[in-house]
Amino acid sequence: MSYEIRGLNEECGVFGIWGHPDAARVTYFGLHSLQHRGQEGAGIVVNQDGHFQSHRGLGLLADVFANPNDLKRLNGNRAIGHVRYATSGHGNLENVQPFIFQFYDCQVALAHNGNLVNAEALRFQIEHEGGIFHSNSDTELLMHLIRKSSAHSFEAKLKDALNQVKGGFAYLLMTDKGLYASLDPHAFRPLVIGQMRNGAYVVASETCALDVVGASFIRDVEPGELIRIDDDGISIMTYTTQTNYAICAMEYIYFARPDSTIKGVNVHRARKRMGAKLADEAPCQADMVIGVPNSSLSAASGYAEASGIPYEMGLVKNQYIGRTFIQPTQELREEGVRMKLSAVRGVVEGKIVILVDDSIVRGTTCRRIVRLLKEAGASEVHVRIAAPPLKYPCFYGIDIQTKKELIASNHSIQDIQKIIGADSLCFLSETGLIEAIDLQLGGPYQGLCMSYFNGDYPTNLYDYQKTLTTHSLT
Numbered sequence: 001m002s003y004e005i006r007g008l009n010e011e012c013g014v015f016g017i018w019g020h021p022d023a024a025r026v027t028y029f030g031l032h033s034l035q036h037r038g039q040e041g042a043g044i045v046v047n048q049d050g051h052f053q054s055h056r057g058l059g060l061l062a063d064v065f066a067n068p069n070d071l072k073r074l075n076g077n078r079a080i081g082h083v084r085y086a087t088s089g090h091g092n093l094e095n096v097q098p099f100i101f102q103f104y105d106c107q108v109a110l111a112h113n114g115n116l117v118n119a120e121a122l123r124f125q126i127e128h129e130g131g132i133f134h135s136n137s138d139t140e141l142l143m144h145l146i147r148k149s150s151a152h153s154f155e156a157k158l159k160d161a162l163n164q165v166k167g168g169f170a171y172l173l174m175t176d177k178g179l180y181a182s183l184d185p186h187a188f189r190p191l192v193i194g195q196m197r198n199g200a201y202v203v204a205s206e207t208c209a210l211d212v213v214g215a216s217f218i219r220d221v222e223p224g225e226l227i228r229i230d231d232d233g234i235s236i237m238t239y240t241t242q243t244n245y246a247i248c249a250m251e252y253i254y255f256a257r258p259d260s261t262i263k264g265v266n267v268h269r270a271r272k273r274m275g276a277k278l279a280d281e282a283p284c285q286a287d288m289v290i291g292v293p294n295s296s297l298s299a300a301s302g303y304a305e306a307s308g309i310p311y312e313m314g315l316v317k318n319q320y321i322g323r324t325f326i327q328p329t330q331e332l333r334e335e336g337v338r339m340k341l342s343a344v345r346g347v348v349e350g351k352i353v354i355l356v357d358d359s360i361v362r363g364t365t366c367r368r369i370v371r372l373l374k375e376a377g378a379s380e381v382h383v384r385i386a387a388p389p390l391k392y393p394c395f396y397g398i399d400i401q402t403k404k405e406l407i408a409s410n411h412s413i414q415d416i417q418k419i420i421g422a423d424s425l426c427f428l429s430e431t432g433l434i435e436a437i438d439l440q441l442g443g444p445y446q447g448l449c450m451s452y453f454n455g456d457y458p459t460n461l462y463d464y465q466k467t468l469t470t471h472s473l474t
Contacts, residue, residue, distance in 0.1 A: 012097075012113040012397075013037030013205040014191075016080040016172045017213075018179045018229045020200035023047075024074035026213050027081040031061050033212040034205055036257060037113070038083035041096035045109040048076030050176035052107050056082075056096045077200075078179060080172045082111040095137040098172075103147070106154070108175055112139035113189050113205055114168035115397040118462035122164065141165060158182075159226060159239040166462055168248070168396030170221070172203060178230040179203065182239065186246035186458050187223040188396045188449060190262045193234070194218055201229045206260040220263055245439075245447035246458040248396065252437050253387045254295050254358045263447070265437060268298045273436035274386040274428055275302025275356060282426030283307065284382045287351040290314035292358070292369060293341070299386035300356035307354075314348045314355075314373065315341050341372060349377030356384050360416065361400065363407035367420040374421070383422040388430050388453040389413070395457070395464050396449070430454065 013034030017023050024046050031042060042064045043056025053074050057064035061083060065071050082097040098111040116122070119138035126144045127133070133140055145161035146154075158173070158180065168188035173180040181203045183191050194202045194215030202215040210217055218234075221227060224243040228235040248255070251262055258268035275298070289311050291300025304311035318340050353373055360366050370381045389408035393400050403409035407416055417425035428436075430453055434446050441447025444456075451457045 012085060012111075013083045013209075014080070014111045014113050014170060014172045014203070015082075015205070015209055016111075016174065016179050016181065016203040016229075017196075018078045018201045019231070020196065020198065021077050023077050023079035023200075024071055026196075026200075026202075027079040028061065028065060028071060030202070030204055030209040030213050031081045031083050033209045033257070034083055035061055037205060037255065038085040041084040041093070042082065043096050043098055044071075044074060044079055044081040045098045045100055045174065046074040046076035047078040047109070047174055047176060050107070051076075052100055052109060052174075054098065054100055054109070056093070056098070058093055058096065078174060080109055080111050080174045080179070092135075094135045097137075097139060098174075099135070099140060099143070101143050106175055108143065108146075108173055110139060110143055110174075111172045112137075112142070113170040113191075113397065114184065115395060116141065116165050116169065117167035117395050117459065117464055118165065119167075120463040142171065155180075155226070155228070155237070159237075162226065162239040166459060170205065178228045180226060180228055181221055182226045183221045183223055185224045185240055185243040186449070187221075187243075187263075188246060188248050190247070190251060190256065190260075191221040192217060192219070193221060193227065193229075201234065203227075203229070206256055206262075208257045208260040211259065217261075244443060244458065245441040246443075246445075246449040247439065247441075247447055248394075248398075249387075249433065249437070249445075249448045249450055250359075250394075250398065250452065253433075258295075258298050263439060263441070265439060270437045271295075271298035271358075271386065272302030272305070273438070274433060275299035275304075276306035277432035277436045278356070278384050278386050278426070278428045279303045279306035281429055281432055282384055284354050284384070284424065285352070286354045286380070286382060288312040288314065288347070289354045289356060290348070291356045293317035296356050296358045296386065299358060303354065303356050303384060303386075309354065312347050314344050314353060314378075315369070316344060317341055338372070341369065343372045343376035343378075345376040348373055350379055351377075352380040352382070353378045354382050354384055355422075356386060358385070359387050359390055360385055360407060360420070361390055362405060363416060363419055366422075370421045380423040381421075382424045383417075383420065383426075385425075385427045387428055387433060388450075389427050390452050392452055392455040394452055395461055 015030035042061040045054040116138040149157035149160040170189045170191040194210035224240045289304040291297040439447040
C-alpha cells in the first residue's frame with residue numbers, strides 16, 4: 001500500500017508533436033513538465049513515415065526512460081506521449097498509454113486524459129458484439145467505436161465515436177497521415193495547441209509544456225472540437241455543437257502548474273486571488289501566513305498580501321520523496337508526512353500561524369501538518385482553505401468517487417476543526433472561488449464545473465447513476 005501526502009490525483013497528461021526531426025526528445029521534455037498530472041506510468045509513440053515505434057513503462061518518466069537508448073531508438077518527426085495516474089483501470093503495464101492499434105489498413109496511436117461515465121455500458125455492448133479488449137482502461141473504447149462505425153472516412157468514424165463516449169476526455173490520436181486532438185463538450189480538462197520555431201505543431205494538456213519546449217501558444221482546443229494537424233497545417237472541425245463550458249475548478253485550485261494558463265486565466269494569479277478572497281471572507285489576527293508546499297503557496301501569498309500579515313516559509317518540502325513513496329507499516333504511514341514536510345521551528349515557535357491549504361480531502365494530511373506546526377512550537381494554528389469544502393465525488397477524471405472518502409461530506413466544519421486540531425477553520429465560499437478564477441464564460445458558474453462542492457454535475461452520470469440514486473454516493 002502506498003500513502004500520499006496529497007489526497008487527490010488527476011488522471012493523465014498528454015503531449016503530441018507533428019513536424020519536428022527529434023519528436024521523441026521534444027515529447028519527453030513536454031511530458032516531464034506534465035509529470036504532476038500522472039506518475040504511475042509513461043509512454044511515447046513515434047511515427048516515422050507511417051511506421052510506429054513505442055516505449056512505455058511503469059513509474060516516473062525518468063524511470064521509464066532511464067536507459068538513454070530507449071529514447072534514442074524512437075526515430076521520427078511525429079509523436080504522442082502520455083503520463084498516467086490510474087483512476088479507470090489498474091496501474092498495470094497493459095494500461096499504460098499511448099496505445100498502438102494495428103489494423104490491415106492503418107495504424108493508430110491513442111492517448112487519453114479524463115474519465116468516461118458510460119464506459120461500463122459501452123464495454124458491455126462491445127464485448128456482447130464480439131469485441132476483445134487488451135486492457136481494462138476506458139481509453140480503448142474509442143478505438144472499438146471507431147472501427148465499428150459505418151461512416152466512410154476515418155474522420156467521420158472518429159466523429160461518430162466521439163459522440164458516443166460521455167464524460168470528461170481530451171484525446172490525442174496519431175495516424176500515419178495526421179495528428180488529431182479532441183476535447184469533450186464541456187472542456188473538463190485543458191488542452192492547448194502551440195507552434196515551435198521550426199513550424200512544428202504541439203498539443204499539450206497545459207501551456208507549461210509549450211513553454212518548456214519553446215512553443216508559442218496558438219489557441220485552446222474548444223469543447224466539442226476535433227482538430228487535425230498534418231503536413232498542410234491545422235484543420236479545425238467540430239463533432240458536436242451541443243457544448244457548454246464546465247472547466248474543472250480543481251485545475252485552477254490544485255492540479256495545474258502555477259505557470260500554466262487555462263482559457264486565458266493564469267493559474268498562479270487565480271490562486272493568489274483565491275487567497276485574497278479568503279482573507280476578506282475569513283480574517284484572522286496572527287503573526288504570519290504560511291502555505292502548504294507546493295500548490296498552496298500562491299494562495300498563501302495572496303492571503304498575506306490582502307491581510308497585511310507577513311508571509312513566512314514555515315514549512316519545507318523534501319523534494320526528493322516521490323509521490324508514491326512506499327511506507328510498508330502503519331506506523332510509517334502515520335508518520336509519512338514527516339518524510340515530506342518539515343516545520344521550521346525557528347520561524348513558527350511561539351507564533352500564531354495562519355496555515356493556508358488548497359483543500360481538505362480526507363483530513364489526515366491536514367491533521368498531521370497542524371500537529372507538526374504545534375510540535376515545532378506554534379502557539380496557535382488557524383487553518384484557511386482556499387476552496388469550498390469538498391463534499392461530492394468527481395466522475396470526470398479524479399480518483400474520488402464516493403462521499404465516504406470526503407471528510408466534509410460526513411462532518412460539519414466545526415467537527416473537522418476538532419478532528420484536525422486547528423484553533424479555527426474556514427473555507428473559501430463558492431462565490432469567492434468563482435470570482436477569483438474570473439472565467440466569465442456564462443452559465444451559473446461562469447464556465448466552471450463546481451460539482452465537487454455542490455453536487456451539480458454538468459452531465460448525465462450514466463454508469464454512476466445507479467450508485468448516485470441507490471447509495472447516495474456513500
